[in-house]
Amino acid sequence: MFKGLRETLNKFSQKAKETISEKEISLKDLKKPLEEFNLQLIKNNVSFTVSEKIIEDLTNKFKGTKINRGSLEVFLEKSIRKSLLEILNLEKINLENFIEKNRPALFLFMGFNGSGKTTTIAKIAKKFKDRFKIVLAAGDTFRAASIEQLEEHAENLGLKVIKQTYGADAAAVIFDAKKHAETENLDLILADTAGRAHTNINLIGELEKIIRVNKPDLKILLVDSLVGNDILNQIEVYEKIGFDCTILTKTDVDTRGGTILNLAYLTKKPILYLGTGQDYKNIEEFSAEKVINLLLSS
Ligand SMILES: Nc1nc2c(ncn2[C@@H]2O[C@H](COP(=O)(O)OP(=O)(O)OP(=O)(O)O)[C@@H](O)[C@H]2O)c(=O)[nH]1
Ligand SMILES: [Mg+2]
Structure with a gap:
């Protein structure tokens, strides 16, 4: 996980030490290593705004001081x-308490095509199904085979899916699931939605209707680690609709790693989980300390 970024962070102080021969090091000696560091951060998908913050933090730390070469690394x-x-220290949501408080809680999964919505619903359902009574809502009535995909997960997990036909009003499907959860005294509704691409204005409108009609308790934005620079655009689209928190998927197949910093810094919203593979068990709770320790490990 986060391989490229990890190597960049790791090598920076090592490289700085190698480049500089002075005994006492001040900011001007670090100019070149910092430039190289900045470039490496950007190469590993860290967006310009975020790399600028990191470089600025380091520069400020160094201003007006001289550091002994031996203590540079530390x-x-x-x-x-x-x-x-500072980037990753986000507010936390205790999902179990949250579900208890909002029963039946409606979680709405949103995100661009292929960001991992349907798979993540199954992973979360598996995580919580022994503790809470769950129903799935087939709110993606747009993409071919999406309902069957959700049904397959539901069958594997022994859960019920509330569905209609393709082309049906997604807001109505989710409304049905909410009613079902209320009558059956369930705890949690996990609602799938169709993948949104920026050109699909009507699908954005559909998402807004889903929210207006069903007032989800938690609007979760799914972001694929491989998103690259498009993250700015994706966040902008969903900020218009509104979301409460995020999940970063596919961290296992991303060789760079910068997306987690972008996601945290650009949204400032809780990251609930990291997706770490295609199996149900491949989901990890986000922890800033854990991520930082991993990033700084060799
Ligand atoms: N390696 C890896 N693959 C993942 C992860 N999460 C999802 N996938 C895969 O990504 C692909 C797309 O996942 P879906 O859950 O279908 O994504 P979606 O957002 O529902 O896609 P649409 O419904 O088409 O918008 C599938 O092949 C998943 O198995 C992850 O954390 N790691
Ligand atoms: Mg899907």
Whole structure:
């Protein structure tokens, strides 16, 4: 996970030490290593705004001080750790308490095509199904085979799916699921939606209707780790609709790693989970400390 970013962070202080021969190091000696560091961050998908913040943090730490060459590595690691913590230290949501408080809680999964909505619904259902009574809502009435895909997961997990036909009003499907959960005294509704691409204005309108009609308790935005620069556009689209928190998927297949920093810094919203593979068990709770320790490990 986060391989490229991890190597970049790891190598930076090492490289800085190698490049600089002075005994006492000040900011001007670090100019070149910092430039190279910035470039590497960007190469590993860290967006310009975020890399700028990290470089600026380091520069500010160094301003007006001279560091002994021997303590440079420790100094830089500490400074980077602090900068990363500022980015990743997001508000937390305790989902179990949240579900208890909002029973039946409606979670709405949103995100671009292929971002991992349907798979993540199944992973979360599996995680919570022994503790809570769950129903799935087939709110993607648009993409071919999407209902069958959700039904297959439901069958594997022994859960019920509320569905209509393709082309049906997604808001109505989710409304039915909500009513079902209320009558059956269930705890949690996990609602799938169709993948949104920016050109699909009508699908965005559909999403807005789903929200207006069903007032989800939690609107979750799914982002694929491989999204690259398009993350800015995706966040912009969903900020218009509104979302409460995010899930970063496919961290297992992303060799760069910068997306997690972008997601945290650009949304400032809780990251609930990281997707770490295609199996139901491949989902990990997000923890800033864990991610930072991993990023700074060799
Ligand atoms: N390696 C890996 N693959 C994942 C992960 N999450 C989802 N996938 C895969 O990504 C592909 C798309 O996942 P879906 O869950 O269908 O995505 P979706 O957002 O529902 O897609 P649409 O319904 O088409 O918008 C599937 O092949 C999943 O198995 C993950 O964390 N790691
Ligand atoms: Mg889907």
